[in-house]
Amino acid sequence: MSDSTALSLPPGEDIIIDYHQLEQVLAKLSDLVATNGNLFKAKFPDQNGWVYNVCDPEMAKHILVTNYKNYIKGVGIKQINVLLGRGIIVSEGDLWKRQRKMMQPLFSNKLLTHQLPLMISCADKLLASWQDDIESGKPINITESMSQTALDFILHALFSEDLERIIAETGENPFLMVTDDSARDLLFARRFRQLTHLVSDMMQRRRTENRQPFDLLSMVMNATEKRSGDAMPExxxxxxxxxxxxAGHETTASVLNWTWYLLAQHSEIEQQVLAESQQYMPLDVMPSMANITQLTLTQQVLDESMRLYPPVWVLTRRAIADDHFKGIDIPAGTDILIPPYLVHRNPAYWPDPEKFDPQRFSPENKKSQHVGAYLPFAIGPRRCIGDSMAIQEMAVHISRVIQKVHFELVPGQTIELEPLVNLRPKQDIFFHATYR
Ligand code: HEM
Structure with a gap:
């Protein structure tokens, strides 16, 4: 496809998207979709090839599912690469395939059942940490709190008893840097990569002491390739x-943050979620996995919250070879942006898109949804590996907290979006909390 004049390209001749100015990209893309439609081409300032903005669910499905083999991760992946080495979010080809096959079985129902008490204790610990503030009427920083509780959960899910041991030995939680520093720049990457030594020591210690607690670290250490029986290199x-x-902490924290924000503005729905929680997850009874599946409205609220505020607000891909979809050419090297934030606001698929309406996700309504129109966890083979864990963790959190506390937004706050790696509020959000 070298002769670009013969190509059938989408509209958009002289649009420049400066993705280094991430904060403005979301607003700019929204404007461009309004004027150019669901598929347009643009240029990045420092690159020759085209970048396609795709808000059309059919084309999103083509890229993420049908012809996914022709697309690698795109813009922004280098930055994540420095942070995460060759982990499965960034790896490609045979390495990704092998790693995904080894990692997928970890996220089983058995793990989720085992984690249920942990999810409950994380929510309860958070509630206890708020006690002084609630009693004295001091506003609660919900953004910070959600980040802390999500990190608390994932660290215990990974390291269980070893986490407390490290904290006792060193007098601090070395992983807290992840919530202290929201920048995901090179400086952060360097500090974060130093945790490599800590994880390596923990693994060594488990081997020496012949200890294998039931947690994600043991599972990763024991993961083997099915055919060869080989373990993963350390x-x-x-x-x-x-x-x-x-991957497991920022995203969940973001959804919880926005979900509380939405519930605080929709008291009728808040009351319904409360009633559901009281019915199926009373605070004094240890719930079963079956109880979690009964939290249908809570799940719908979370789905709708992720529609309006998808943490991964843009998926990026790059075409390896020339491709073609519904009369449009996609030359090799084309960068693709698929922004769930905008796909989820496509009025052809989501009437009255700005309205918070959890009924969109009722079992009946879900049947008629286009698979490419709802992408909070992406779709296709690179779909989020931790989606079920995240949904369960978030549902447990909401159902515990809502039974204890009622939130009201502190008036006068400016709520702005900050689309960095995840969709965060620009300024932390504060609530007045009162006990029920
Ligand atoms: C609400 C919470 C979450 C959201 C919205 C979310 C969203 C996503 C999305 C959109 C992707 C695909 C990115 C892409 O294709 O470019 C992804 C991938 C991934 N997520 Fe999640 N995630 C969440 C929670 C979690 C949790 C709890 C874990 C693990 C503990 C996790 C682990 C991963 C991993 C390992 C991948 C890479 C999968 C692969 O490429 O094979 N995520 N996530």
């Missing part, structure tokens, strides 16, 4: 562990 094990820390 370096890759560490990269996968670090990947799970980053």
């Amino acid at each position: 370096k890759l094990q560490i990269d996968e562990i670090l990947t799970l820390i980053i």
